[in-house]
Amino acid sequence: MGKKYDAALKQVQEEPYELKEACELLKKVHYVGFDASVDLAICLGVNPKHSDQMVRGSVVLPHGTGKKVRILVFAKGEKEKEATEAGADHVGLDDLVEKIKGGWTDFDRVVATPDLMGVVGRLGKVLGPRGLMPNPKTGTVTFELARAIREIRKGKVEYRVEKAGIIHVSIGRVSFSGEQLVENSMAVVDSVIRQKPAAAKGKYIKGVTISSTMGPGIPVDEGGLRSEKAA
Secondary structure (H helix, E strand, O other): OOHHHHHHHOOOOOOOEOHHHHHHHHHHHOOOOOOOEEEEEEEEOOOOOOHHHOOEEEEEOOOOOOOOOOEEEEOOOHHHHHHHHOOOOEEEOHHHHHHHHOOOOOOOEEEEOHHHHHHHHHHHHHHOOOOOOOOHHHOOEOOOHHHHHHHHHHOEEEEEOOOOOEEEEEEEEOOOOHHHHHHHHHHHHHHHHHOOOOOOOOOOEEEEEEEEOOOOOEEEOHHHHHHHHHO
């Protein structure tokens, strides 16, 4: 990874850190010349191959993600007007469907009204692998378009457990204060805990790591996350 990465890695101990300490260390070992994204990885004791152990949800981060999000909305009639007035970047139906089928993906989030999901569903092979398919569980299939767009602008993020049982979520930028990163992290952790499947047995949160773009992963003491919340 390079000398700078190696130098940063040497400052990270193997033993897990308290969340606040991990966030401060992440800012200290940051070495790239841009405002890197900060990501939280949560390893869960679930088997996503079983539908009753799937973990998926969304949460509005207290301090947002620090980046501009391009929102696409599938809507028509009055709802198309509502989405446009609410500030969506792309609004429509048939024209957008054709563009996406042609390979266009210049957007970060997708919202759709429930009555159009029959049409939107045909884009599953394109949107699904990118994590962009609208879903009622994450509030992106709704008639309340203005509210959905407003929440996304405020910093609403979606998460879904991957095949290896890990959730990856962007929680901000290196330029955020340590306290902002802590509060955003805890918002995600609390949401993931609330989404615990009844079928999940044993230890639910098995490991937590925080990292910046190109930076080393910093282990977080998952056992101390509850005390962080209390503090």
